[in-house]
Amino acid sequence: MKRSYSLTLKRNVVSEVMKGHKCSIVARKYGINSQTIYRWIREYKEMKENYRKREVL
Template structure:
């Protein structure tokens, strides 16, 4: 079964990894796979999770 994570959750995880620079620790804290975090970071750096202001 595939998990679905909210945009808010992804942003929180990304922010935590950027602060701590420890994706393994953040993955353990949140019960998710480290490779998922690396994927989200890659997408974040490409602008996928940026907030838009009107």
């Protein structure tokens, strides 16, 4: 069953991992699969890159 997570939770989780906390520990802390967190990080990086490209235009 697919779960829905709030944008605030996603931001907090991604932020913790980006600050250097181990993904496995953060995943356990929030009860989220680590692969889900890796996907959120990838999406965050892609979104950030797309935003930068838009600023150049």
